[in-house]
Amino acid sequence: xxxxxxxxxxxxxxxxxxxxxxxxxxxxxxxxxxxxxxxxxxxxxxxxxxxxxxxxxxxxxxxxxxxxxxxxxxxxxxxxxxxxxxxxxxxxxxxxxxxxxxxxxxxxxxxxxxxxxxxxxxxxxxxxxxxxxxxxxxxxxxxxxxxxxxxxxxxxxxxxxxxxxxxxxxxxxxxxxxxxxxxxxxxxxxxxxxxxxxxxxxxxxxxxxxxxxxx
Amino acid sequence: xxxxxxxxxxxxxxxxxxxxxxxxxxxxxxxxxxxxxxxxxxxxxxxxxxxxxxxxxxxxxxxxxxxxxxxxxxxxxxxxxxxxxxxxxxxxxxxxxxxxxxxxxxxxxxxxxxxxxxxxxxxxxxxxxxxxxxxxxxxxxxxxxxxxxxxxxxxxxxxxxxxxxxxxxxxxxxxxxxxxxxxxxxxxxxxxxxxxxxxxxxxxxxxxxxxxxxxxxxxxxxxxxxxxxxxxxxxxxxxxxxxxxxxxxxxxxxxxxxxxxxxxxxxxxxxxxxxxxxxxxxxxxxxxxxxxxxxxxxxxxxxxxxxxxxxxxxxxxxxxxxxxxxxxxxxxxxxxxxxxxxxxxxxxxxxxxxxxxxxxxxxxxxxxxxxxxxxxxxxxxxxxxxxxxxxxxxxxxxxxxxxxxxxxxxxxxxxxxxxxxxxxxxxxxxxxxxxxxxxxxxxxxxxxxxxxxxxxxxxxxxxxxxxxxxxxxxxxxxxxxxxxxxxxxxxxxxxxxxxxxxxxxxxxxxxxxxxxxxxxxxxxxxxxxxxxxxxxxxxxxxxxxxxxxxxxxxxxxxxxxxxxxxxxxxxxxxxxxxxxxxxxxxxxxxxxxxxxxxxxxxx
Numbered sequence: 001x002x003x004x005x006x007x008x009x010x011x012x013x014x015x016x017x018x019x020x021x022x023x024x025x026x027x028x029x030x031x032x033x034x035x036x037x038x039x040x041x042x043x044x045x046x047x048x049x050x051x052x053x054x055x056x057x058x059x060x061x062x063x064x065x066x067x068x069x070x071x072x073x074x075x076x077x078x079x080x081x082x083x084x085x086x087x088x089x090x091x092x093x094x095x096x097x098x099x100x101x102x103x104x105x106x107x108x109x110x111x112x113x114x115x116x117x118x119x120x121x122x123x124x125x126x127x128x129x130x131x132x133x134x135x136x137x138x139x140x141x142x143x144x145x146x147x148x149x150x151x152x153x154x155x156x157x158x159x160x161x162x163x164x165x166x167x168x169x170x171x172x173x174x175x176x177x178x179x180x181x182x183x184x185x186x187x188x189x190x191x192x193x194x195x196x197x198x199x200x201x202x203x204x205x206x207x208x209x210x211x212x213x214x215x
Numbered sequence: 216x217x218x219x220x221x222x223x224x225x226x227x228x229x230x231x232x233x234x235x236x237x238x239x240x241x242x243x244x245x246x247x248x249x250x251x252x253x254x255x256x257x258x259x260x261x262x263x264x265x266x267x268x269x270x271x272x273x274x275x276x277x278x279x280x281x282x283x284x285x286x287x288x289x290x291x292x293x294x295x296x297x298x299x300x301x302x303x304x305x306x307x308x309x310x311x312x313x314x315x316x317x318x319x320x321x322x323x324x325x326x327x328x329x330x331x332x333x334x335x336x337x338x339x340x341x342x343x344x345x346x347x348x349x350x351x352x353x354x355x356x357x358x359x360x361x362x363x364x365x366x367x368x369x370x371x372x373x374x375x376x377x378x379x380x381x382x383x384x385x386x387x388x389x390x391x392x393x394x395x396x397x398x399x400x401x402x403x404x405x406x407x408x409x410x411x412x413x414x415x416x417x418x419x420x421x422x423x424x425x426x427x428x429x430x431x432x433x434x435x436x437x438x439x440x441x442x443x444x445x446x447x448x449x450x451x452x453x454x455x456x457x458x459x460x461x462x463x464x465x466x467x468x469x470x471x472x473x474x475x476x477x478x479x480x481x482x483x484x485x486x487x488x489x490x491x492x493x494x495x496x497x498x499x500x501x502x503x504x505x506x507x508x509x510x511x512x513x514x515x516x517x518x519x520x521x522x523x524x525x526x527x528x529x530x531x532x533x534x535x536x537x538x539x540x541x542x543x544x545x546x547x548x549x550x551x552x553x554x555x556x557x558x559x560x561x562x563x564x565x566x567x568x569x570x571x572x573x574x575x576x577x578x579x580x581x582x583x584x585x586x587x588x589x590x591x592x593x594x595x596x597x598x599x600x601x602x603x604x605x606x607x608x609x610x611x612x613x614x615x616x617x618x619x620x621x622x623x624x625x626x627x628x629x630x631x632x633x634x635x636x637x638x639x640x641x642x643x644x645x646x647x648x649x650x651x652x653x654x655x656x657x658x659x660x661x662x663x664x665x666x667x668x669x670x671x672x673x674x675x676x677x678x679x680x681x682x683x684x685x686x687x688x689x690x691x692x693x694x695x696x697x698x699x700x701x702x703x704x705x706x707x708x709x710x711x712x713x714x715x716x717x718x719x720x721x722x723x724x725x726x727x728x729x730x731x732x733x734x735x736x737x738x739x740x741x742x743x744x745x746x747x748x749x750x751x752x753x754x755x756x757x758x759x760x761x762x763x764x765x766x767x768x769x770x771x772x773x774x775x776x777x778x779x780x781x782x783x784x785x786x787x788x789x790x791x792x793x794x795x796x797x798x799x800x801x802x803x804x805x806x807x808x809x810x811x812x813x814x815x816x817x818x
Contacts, residue, residue, distance in 0.1 A: 061245055062243055062313075064243055066240065176269070180219060181220075197310070
């Protein structure tokens with residue numbers, strides 16, 4: 001309870017610090033979740049440049065894959081060949097991408113004040129914040145749900161004494177989620193959303209219901 | 216580019232990559248807990264659902280009427296009408312892909328093959344299957360070996376003998392070519408050579424050494440049939456010698472090749488003609504099994520395949536009967552094939568069903584001896600004994616025509632059970648050897664006796680309900696739901712028997728003379744007893760069920776298990792499962808119709 005009080009206060013403070021039009025935009029919470037994933041040039045937040053962002057909404061038991069957000073971003077620096085192997089985005093793939101600023105604007109329009117959902121979300125949010133902070137005057141105020149945390153709670157409830165493996169593959173298997181044929185930001189965001197649907201059905205969805213969310 | 220969701224399964228595999236990709240991007244994902252309702256009965260439906268994970272059941276009231284597993288699609292009917300008549304529930308946590316109905320409908324218009332899958336009647340859906348099988352046929356043509364074809368066994372003659380000797384030997388052996396042995400070398404002498412002999416007035420005592428062809432073209436017996444055909448075409452010759460380790464073991468004629476490519480049965484009927492011992496017949500019986508397997512994998516349609524086998528096995532049995540019976544008994548009796556064998560619907564040798572109409576004035580013991588010998592030899596040819604004893608060795612199935620008429624009337628007066636089924640089996644009889652008029656006399660006498668009795672037909676139709684839906688197809692859905700264990704379905708009880716028997720009773724009632732179920736269906740349509748669409752559905756469903764039983768049977772033979780009517784649904788492909796569901800629905804509809812017509816619920 002202490003933690004959630006702190007988070008609520010932190011969220012309020014961030015919202016207050018927001019400039020318009022972002023304050024109105026990021027305060028609108030329709031109770032939906034948005035699963036996000038970014039592909040970046042590095043795993044170090046300081047060095048990482050965003051190459052693509054994907055986001056997809058969940059409401060109730062429906063995952064709105066048909067109305068998803070996906071954009072490629074033109075990097076400011078040249079992409080390191082080493083990294084191409086990790087994310088599969090070649091320089092030519094992202095050369096047609098949007099400029100970073102424009103992509104982030106669109107991304108904010110899409111997510112609004114929805115709760116963010118992700119796998120190792122902390123990293124994605126940190127990279128996004130690195131670029132968003134100058135625009136917003138603060139970091140993203142959205143609530144966050146870590147899918148591996150929800151998975152941990154579910155496994156823990158069933159097997160409290162066992163070691164719980166939180167790797168991507170294990171969660172997919174453990175929840176009987178289909179492997180999507182492609183590995184990219186969009187499909188990863190959808191996969192995370194499917195994980196969440198499965199966990200939600202087992203009673204391990206969002207734990208605390210916020211006053212705004214009830215309406 | 217791969218699509219977001221896996222659309223490589225039917226019917227989505229019919230889409231172009233661009234169409235699949237667009238459809239995939241238009242899909243939402245839904246998750247349902249165990250037993251949660253997905254679609255309400257009578258509710259409007261705005262999506263077509265693809266099961267990504269889990270199991271979905273289709274319910275009509277409290278009865279399961281369908282099951283959908285991974286990569287299966289529902290509800291195709293609702294796609295067209297926008298409404299579902301049944302309720303859909305998640306049986307096991309179901310993750311579904313929902314494609315907007317409008318998008319799918321647009322695709323069905325744009326892509327005719329995809330559209331056909333949805334809007335086709337059941338019949339058309341089966342046709343699609345046939346199209347898939349075509350591909351296998353081509354493969355078979357290119358991979359068949361010469362040894363697969365069963366080339367003619369060689370007949371040898373010495374080079375010192377004359378052309379007249381050769382002609383006599385050919386006549387005796389009923390062959391069209393001879394191998395001519397001349398010391399180390401081997402030559403070929405064929406009927407074609409006589410043309411030149413006659414044309415050039417070559418004397419009859421000319422030695423074969425001077426007339427035979429010694430420079431021969433040959434192929435190894437393990438070579439591809441296709442190569443043999445190429446060789447013949449290129450060299451413009453009609454025969455080649457088949458060798459094994461360089462030694463001639465047979466002759467392959469172009470006609471054999473062509474008939475193999477059009478119809479492999481030709482050689483078998485020839486072997487039947489040439490058989491002189493039961494051992495020869497046993498070999499032919501074996502070849503017939505291989506023929507069935509090869510034709511079935513080539514995609515030959517079931518009704519045609521069944522009829523072809525009927526022709527061959529009728530000749531096989533007639534030949535055997537001729538071998539075991541004395542000339543008087545052979546000439547004085549009519550041997551009948553009963554049941555599926557009589558209808559021409561037995562493809563694999565499931566059991567012997569036969570009977571004898573004994574002519575007047577024959578020695579009873581002599582007939583009995585021949586009949587017992589026949590049953591025994593049939594077993595040797597691979598026809599298992601009939602568990603119900605419906606065989607000529609059983610004296611209950613050997614009568615004179617007058618006795619048969621009495622027996623049939625006696626059976627007809629029984630209220631139900633075995634006698635009525637005996638009657639049904641006899642009604643489907645076909646004459647294998649002997650005067651066909653005798654069977655017609657028995658049948659006509661029976662018809663005359665029962666035709667005005669409406670309740671009699673109801674009693675006759677009752678066995679259609681013998682294996683109720685709950686136990687047969689209803690239980691089958693439950694088995695499909697239980698995915699861990701393999702699900703066994705008695706395909707005869709669940710489908711083939713109700714169809715065949717119902718049609719048989721309809722045919723009897725409306726005086727249709729045909730015995731083959733497919734022929735009966737045609738006749739019932741022309742007499743306006745059945746609607747054309749219904750008859751088409753029934754005949755497609757029956758053909759498909761026969762096909763499933765055949766595939767399962769061939770597999771049983773392969774692993775040397777005795778034949779049964781059970782199929783393992785776990786081994787079925789997605790498409791086959793889909794078609795099986797449709798076929799069982801047809802069976803259900805038909806049973807319902809029979810039930811209504813004969814008021815079976817009163818019993």
